Amino acid sequence: MSPTEEVITTRRLTKRYGKDVVAVADLDLSVRRGEVYGFLGLNGAGKTTTLRMLLGLIRPTSGTAVVAGRRPGDPAGLAKIGSLVESPAFYPYLSGRENLKVIATYAGVPHSKVDPALEEVELLDRGKDRFGTYSMGMKQRLGVAAALLKEPELLILDEPTNGLDPQGVVEMRSLIRRLGTGSRTVLLSSHLLSEMEQVCDRVGIIRHGRLVREGTVDELRGEPAVTVRATPLEAARRSLEGMLGAAAVTTVDGTLRIATDPERAADINAALVQAHIRVSELRPAERSLEDVFLQVTGEGEAA
Amino acid sequence: MIATFRAEVRKLRQRPSVWVLGAILLVLVVLFGYAVEWIQYTTASASFRSGGLTAAQLKEGLYPAAFVKVMANGGVSALGPALVVVLGALAVGSEYGWGTLKTIFSQRPGRIQVLAGQFAALTVIVGVLVLAMFALAAASSFVIVSLDGKPAVWPATIDILKGLGASWLVFESWTLFGALLAYLFRQSALAIGLGLAYMLIIEGLVFGLLGGFNLSWLTTLEKFFIGQNATALGLSFGQAVQAARGGGPAVSSTPLVGAGQAVLVLAAYGLAFIAGSMLVVRRRDIT
Numbered sequence: 003m004s005p006t007e008e009v010i011t012t013r014r015l016t017k018r019y020g021k022d023v024v025a026v027a028d029l030d031l032s033v034r035r036g037e038v039y040g041f042l043g044l045n046g047a048g049k050t051t052t053l054r055m056l057l058g059l060i061r062p063t064s065g066t067a068v069v070a071g072r073r074p075g076d077p078a079g080l081a082k083i084g085s086l087v088e089s090p091a092f093y094p095y096l097s098g099r100e101n102l103k104v105i106a107t108y109a110g111v112p113h114s115k116v117d118p119a120l121e122e123v124e125l126l127d128r129g130k131d132r133f134g135t136y137s138m139g140m141k142q143r144l145g146v147a148a149a150l151l152k153e154p155e156l157l158i159l160d161e162p163t164n165g166l167d168p169q170g171v172v173e174m175r176s177l178i179r180r181l182g183t184g185s186r187t188v189l190l191s192s193h194l195l196s197e198m199e200q201v202c203d204r205v206g207i208i209r210h211g212r213l214v215r216e217g218t219v220d221e222l223r224g225e226p227a228v229t230v231r232a233t234p235l236e237a238a239r240r241s242l243e244g245m246l247g248a249a250a251v252t253t254v255d256g257t258l259r260i261a262t263d264p265e266r267a268a269d270i271n272a273a274l275v276q277a278h279i280r281v282s283e284l285r286p287a288e289r290s291l292e293d294v295f296l297q298v299t300g301e302g303e304a305a
Numbered sequence: 306m307i308a309t310f311r312a313e314v315r316k317l318r319q320r321p322s323v324w325v326l327g328a329i330l331l332v333l334v335v336l337f338g339y340a341v342e343w344i345q346y347t348t349a350s351a352s353f354r355s356g357g358l359t360a361a362q363l364k365e366g367l368y369p370a371a372f373v374k375v376m377a378n379g380g381v382s383a384l385g386p387a388l389v390v391v392l393g394a395l396a397v398g399s400e401y402g403w404g405t406l407k408t409i410f411s412q413r414p415g416r417i418q419v420l421a422g423q424f425a426a427l428t429v430i431v432g433v434l435v436l437a438m439f440a441l442a443a444a445s446s447f448v449i450v451s452l453d454g455k456p457a458v459w460p461a462t463i464d465i466l467k468g469l470g471a472s473w474l475v476f477e478s479w480t481l482f483g484a485l486l487a488y489l490f491r492q493s494a495l496a497i498g499l500g501l502a503y504m505l506i507i508e509g510l511v512f513g514l515l516g517g518f519n520l521s522w523l524t525t526l527e528k529f530f531i532g533q534n535a536t537a538l539g540l541s542f543g544q545a546v547q548a549a550r551g552g553g554p555a556v557s558s559t560p561l562v563g564a565g566q567a568v569l570v571l572a573a574y575g576l577a578f579i580a581g582s583m584l585v586v587r588r589r590d591i592t
Contacts, residue, residue, distance in 0.1 A: 057411050060590035081413045091404035095321055107312035108412040108419070148408070 007035045008068075009156050009187045010056060015065035017051050017211075025051040027211040028065070033189055035155075038182035040202030041191040042291075044299060048211035049191040053087050053160050056189075070156050081109070084154035086162055090145030094134030098125055098144050101133050105148050119147040123177070138165030146177070157181060160191045175201050199291045209299045222294045228267055230258040231283035232274055241277045242270065259287055309414050309422025317426055322395055326388050327434055333384050334438050338375055339367055339445040343452075364449075370458045372446040373468035376439055377542035385438070386479040386535065389431060390500040393483025396427055397582075398493025407591050416586050424481065424579060431480050435473045439465070468542060471564075475535045478571045479504065481578035482531065488585045508532040528562050531574050536560070538567035 010033035017026040026048040033039040043049050054060045056067060058075015072079030092101040102116040120126045123143035128136070136144065142165050149157055162178065163171045178201050182188040192198055198205050199219055206216040215222060232238035239258055242251050250261045260270065264286035274281050317323050342363075346353075349360035365371070400406045409419055443459075450457045460468075482504075486496035512527050527533055541564035562570070 054407075054591070057407075059407055059410060060592065075410075075415070077413050077415050077418075080411060083411070085411045087407060087411070089404065091408045093316060093320075093403065093405060096316070096319060100315075100319065104312050104315055105408065105412060107308055107315060108409055108414060110308050110413050152413075 008032050009035050010039075010067070010069050010189060012052075012056075012067040013065055015052070015055060015067055016063050017048075017055060017060065018063045024211050026055070026062075029208075029211070029213055031206060031213060033187060034204075035187050036182075036185050037203040038178065038188040038190060038201055040198035040205040041189060041208065042193070042195070042198050042205050042295065043191075043208035044193055047193075047208045049193075049208060050088055050160055051211075052208070053085075053158055053189070053191055056158065057083065057085055057087065059087070081152065082155040083158060084149035084152050084156070085158040085160075086142075086145040086149045087158070087160045089164070090141045090148070092133045092141070092144065092148075095132065097130050097132055098136065098140075098147075099129035101144065102129075102148060102151060106151050109152050111151050115151055115153075119150045120144075122150055123147045124173075139167060139170045142166055142174075143170075146174070150181075155186060157186065157188045158191075159188065161193070162190070163192070163194065163197060171197075195290070195292045195295055205291070207295060207298050215294070215298045219291055222291060224294075225261050226263055227287035228260045228262055228264050228270060229254075229283065229285055229287040230260060230270065230274070230281065231256070232258070232279050232281045234279065237277065238274055238279045238281075241274060241279060245270070245273050257283070306414075306418050306421050306425070309419050310425045311422075313422045313426035314429065317396065317430055323392065323430065326392050326395075327437070330385060330388050330434060331437060331441050334376075334441050335445050337384075338442060339449060343367055343449050364453070367446055368450045368453075368455070368458070369443065369446040370460060371543075372439075372442045373460045373464050374543045375446075376442050377468045377471050378539040386475060387501055387504060389434070389476045389480040390483040390504055391497050392430070393427060393480035393485075394487045394493050394496035394500055395483075396423065396487075397484045398487035398490075398496050401487070401491040402493060410591055417583055420583055420586050424484070424582075427480055427484065428477060431476045432473055435469060435476055439469055439472070464542075471538050471542070471568075474568060474571050474575075475538060478531060478535065478575045478578070481575050481582075485578040485582050485585075488582045504532060524561075528566070529570055531571065533561050534567040534570040534574075537562045538564055538571065541567065 010031060012029050012031040015026060015029040015031070016024070018024050029048075029052060031052070041049050041052070051060065055062050056069050056074050058073075058080070067074050070079040070082040092098075093104065096104065099116055099120060102119060103113050106113055106116055117126060117129070120129045123146050125140060125143055125147060128140060133141070133144065142162060146159070146162060149159065159178065163174050166174055175197065178188060178190060182201070182203075190198070190202060202219065204216065204218050205222060206213050207222075208214065230238060230242070235253070235256065235258065239251055239253065242258060242260060246260060246262055252259045252261075262270075267284055267286070271281055271284055346360040346364040346367075353360045355363060366375070400409070410416055414422075447457055459465075479500075483496060483500045486500050487493055490496050490499075508530055509532065512523070512530070512533070515523050537560035540560040560567075
């Protein structure tokens with residue numbers, strides 16, 4: 003199999019509810035084998051609807067999707083997919099272990115895989131307790147354990163850190179990174195930017211049901227740059243344009259943004275001082291995924 | 306389908322509500338099928354008459370020879386079928402309430418396979434319930450005849466088997482009815498409410514009210530309704546003592562149709578409920 007083989011491909015995937023509500027619109031998504039792909043968007047952006055369509059739980063209004071080589075919902079395809087969509091749903095009167103046995107029976111997986119899955123998410127000692135007594139974090143971890151039962155080629159995880167305490171979030175990120183090694187593919191949906199930044203190889207940003215940006219975290223952050231605050235600003239701009247070219251210098255909120263490697267900061271400082279320009283601030287311009295997200299989604303605040 | 310059947314049985318046999326419903330059904334068999342009647346007839350005065358029968362004659366209706374008749378007539382009046390409507394509605398409706406359908410449908414088997422396994426498991430549970438009810442009724446009737454110091458005369462094996470089959474068919478039809486309602490309304494509460502309202506009130510009320518008009522087409526139509534056919538099938542075993550005393554279902558005590566037609570109509574209803582559920586579960590989004 004080619005390392006760039008696409009495990010998930012959607013073409014113009016659309017889901018409408020009635021005439022007015024478009025949950026997902028013309029979505030073209032490509033997730034490659036072996037990568038951890040982050041699906042980023044505000045609440046209500048269409049992430050969960052997309053994931054449900056990929057699993058065959060809801061039917062698209064139009065467009066196509068191929069998941070693990072099959073159409074969504076095909077039993078042969080589902081056999082290769084582990085998923086946790088939205089909140090984890092299990093039988094409250096059964097223990098965690100018994101719930102996994104029920105799921106394993108549906109999936110045709112031997113029950114011997116239940117305890118290792120519980121151990122993976124550190125629930126082995128609570129496996130005998132009823133699911134109804136679990137905390138939200140434990141329920142979330144049981145959901146991940148259920149997703150792992152099939153030793154899937156593709157893991158689809160929707161907000162897996164929901165309800166986890168800070169320690170649990172760190173452990174979950176570490177688990178997702180571990181699960182994403184080798185040929186396993188992980189599609190991770192979240193509205194938590196830090197989660198995406200730390201875990202994902204590539205990120206797609208969805209807004210109002212449309213994929214508005216896609217790339218690696220570095221690609222999304224854009225070219226490296228340096229921020230300069232100097233007086234007089236206009237003289238500084240002319241000096242740096244002469245040094246690096248006009249295209250490399252832009253004025254942003256009373257500072258200059260210089261598109262260059264931060265390692266050239268000393269050269270920039272020397273040039274400005276030599277031109278009798280006072281430099282009050284000179285630092286690498288770090289553009290976080292949050293900046294990109296806010297710019298792309300046009301929202302006032304990140305969720 | 307075997308995997309989904311095993312998973313469904315595993316779930317249902319550990320579910321407290323299934324055991325509670327089963328226990329209520331069995332208690333009702335003993336209590337209202339036998340104990341209350343026996344106490345009433347045993348303590349009745351010498352002048353007691355009901356339907357022209359003495360207390361001693363009525364008590365004979367509780368002996369082993371009549372236990373198939375008692376059970377085939379619902380055993381516990383309309384409460385048995387009512388409880389299995391609840392069973393069917395709960396087994397399906399709770400999956401929507403807990404959100405577990407999305408968990409199941411994201412596993413390997415297809416939706417129809419899951420549904421087939423679910424209905425197969427319910428069929429087995431209903432079968433076990435009917436067997437337990439008959440066994441308990443037989444035991445109760447034996448205790449009563451022994452208390453009266455009379456010999457136990459049992460129905461022919463073929464009649465017992467026919468009674469078991471008829472009761473299972475009636476219970477199965479109502480169970481599937483409850484399950485279909487739960488698939489339609491995606492919840493158990495509305496399915497239980499509507500299912501019980503239809504079973505206990507609506508069908509009897511509609512035909513009771515319209516019956517006054519003496520419309521021939523109405524009589525023909527009535528012969529194809531589930532409640533009428535379920536009652537007719539029970540009555541084909543003979544009218545039980547309880548039904549004679551007015552404790553039976555709220556429908557005519559004279560069978561509208563023969564046992565053969567009742568079996569066919571109930572089987573058709575069962576298949577229609579399965580087909581309806583399949584249609585709903587195949588087409589609908591799981592949100």
